[in-house]
Amino acid sequence: MSAVRGEFSSRFGFIMAAAGSAVGLGNIWGFPTQTASNGGAAFLVAYLVLAFCLAYPALMAELTIGRHGQANAVTSLRKISNDGWQKHFAFVVGFGGIICAGLILSFYAIVAGWMISATLEPVATLAGSQTASTWLSEQSLSRDLLFTAGFIILTVAIISKGVENGIEKWSKRLMPALLSILFALIIYVMMQDGAMTGLKAYLVPDFSSILDPELLVSALGQAFFSLSLGTSVMIIYGSYISKKENLVSLGAYVTLIDVFIAFVAGLLIIPAMYVAQAQGVEIFSATGELLSEDTLVFQVLPALFDGMGTIGLFVGFAFFALMSIAALTSSISMLEAPVSYAVERFSLNRLSATWLIGAIIAVVSFTIILNFGTLFGFVIALTTKFGQPLLGLMCCLFVGWIWYRNSLLTEIQQGCPEVANGIFWKIWPWYIKFICPIAIGLVFVSSLLG
Numbered sequence: 001m002s003a004v005r006g007e008f009s010s011r012f013g014f015i016m017a018a019a020g021s022a023v024g025l026g027n028i029w030g031f032p033t034q035t036a037s038n039g040g041a042a043f044l045v046a047y048l049v050l051a052f053c054l055a056y057p058a059l060m061a062e063l064t065i066g067r068h069g070q071a072n073a074v075t076s077l078r079k080i081s082n083d084g085w086q087k088h089f090a091f092v093v094g095f096g097g098i099i100c101a102g103l104i105l106s107f108y109a110i111v112a113g114w115m116i117s118a119t120l121e122p123v124a125t126l127a128g129s130q131t132a133s134t135w136l137s138e139q140s141l142s143r144d145l146l147f148t149a150g151f152i153i154l155t156v157a158i159i160s161k162g163v164e165n166g167i168e169k170w171s172k173r174l175m176p177a178l179l180s181i182l183f184a185l186i187i188y189v190m191m192q193d194g195a196m197t198g199l200k201a202y203l204v205p206d207f208s209s210i211l212d213p214e215l216l217v218s219a220l221g222q223a224f225f226s227l228s229l230g231t232s233v234m235i236i237y238g239s240y241i242s243k244k245e246n247l248v249s250l251g252a253y254v255t256l257i258d259v260f261i262a263f264v265a266g267l268l269i270i271p272a273m274y275v276a277q278a279q280g281v282e283i284f285s286a287t288g289e290l291l292s293e294d295t296l297v298f299q300v301l302p303a304l305f306d307g308m309g310t311i312g313l314f315v316g317f318a319f320f321a322l323m324s325i326a327a328l329t330s331s332i333s334m335l336e337a338p339v340s341y342a343v344e345r346f347s348l349n350r351l352s353a354t355w356l357i358g359a360i361i362a363v364v365s366f367t368i369i370l371n372f373g374t375l376f377g378f379v380i381a382l383t384t385k386f387g388q389p390l391l392g393l394m395c396c397l398f399v400g401w402i403w404y405r406n407s408l409l410t411e412i413q414q415g416c417p418e419v420a421n422g423i424f425w426k427i428w429p430w431y432i433k434f435i436c437p438i439a440i441g442l443v444f445v446s447s448l449l450g
């Protein structure tokens, strides 16, 4: 443990924290709904390929920059820059990532607020309060402002405790809880009528759409969002990893867990839709596509839970608790990005920095809520379609073109001395230099054109 900066106390602690950042609403809501609206298993195959071939190398770039810098994103990027323009570029990329993380948190907190109110709704029904239950289930300004603020306060409370006592401790508690609820729900849903039809729709690919540019753009965007790339979050988490740890395998574990949980969440959500259909709920739109996004989570699934009677209240509670936990382990990483910068750059104490930045993010979230129609979609597109791919690409350029190869190898070798002879080192430097920037650039341009 360093006396000045926090550090993850164990390998398990880092894996839970980084996987906690990666596993979020993007996996449990985003991935299954994208799969539902992009040709089922064809999307799954494209996602798996892109996650391992592009997102994992990019994740390794960010973790390595952070572990080498042992500092916030801006300082870490500056440490590998050589002259004046590179140092300015480092500031733009590092600070851009911090702003991107803050903006993602501002819309993520709104969605997480919906999840918490949906978790409490069955509790109100069980307690016999119809008024509270209706208020919790219907969109209103008061409900959205209150739960968004509540969620931000929860995030602030964890981050103010620091790396080991806040991020690591809570990730180690929440991630196993998330996994248990997820598996319990899958077992329950699989026993219902209609589940097997859903399983087939999810797992049998229609390969005709696999090279569709729109599908590839969505799959890469999903992989970047899911691994929290281009936000400086993985740089800062990398900076808390001890020099004794094997970075290559840590990054691989995080990618595997993230992809695995997205896959497993699909095993819950898609069959659940077909179970709902078997109970008479409409799951296809007028144009014949599976309903997705908010209609899926806030209409199809609640209709399914309602049809189950009293047990549906418990299932609904467990489902939305799962979503809320997933959101919280991700949101703490988003807040850590600006907080670590403020603490190190302006020598603020952690507690004040966390509350100050939490307050700024709450103001941005409230502004979005008050101008929902114009701002909500805009902030999501700005951060996830533009910010994350571009900043992720810049991190690859830093590692591939600016960082000296020998010094890069020295960093990767710490905790993993045999790396120079392994397959990772034979492929990764070329990958990060040419393949990742070109592929991310191509997908980015086609997303702009499309």
Ligand code: PFF
Binding pocket: 021, 022, 023, 024, 025, 026, 027, 101, 104, 225, 226, 227, 228, 229, 231, 233, 330, 331, 333, 334
């Ligand atoms: N990876 C999270 C998810 O899949 O929901 C979202 C996320 C977390 C995005 C942290 C960006 C970030 F910095």
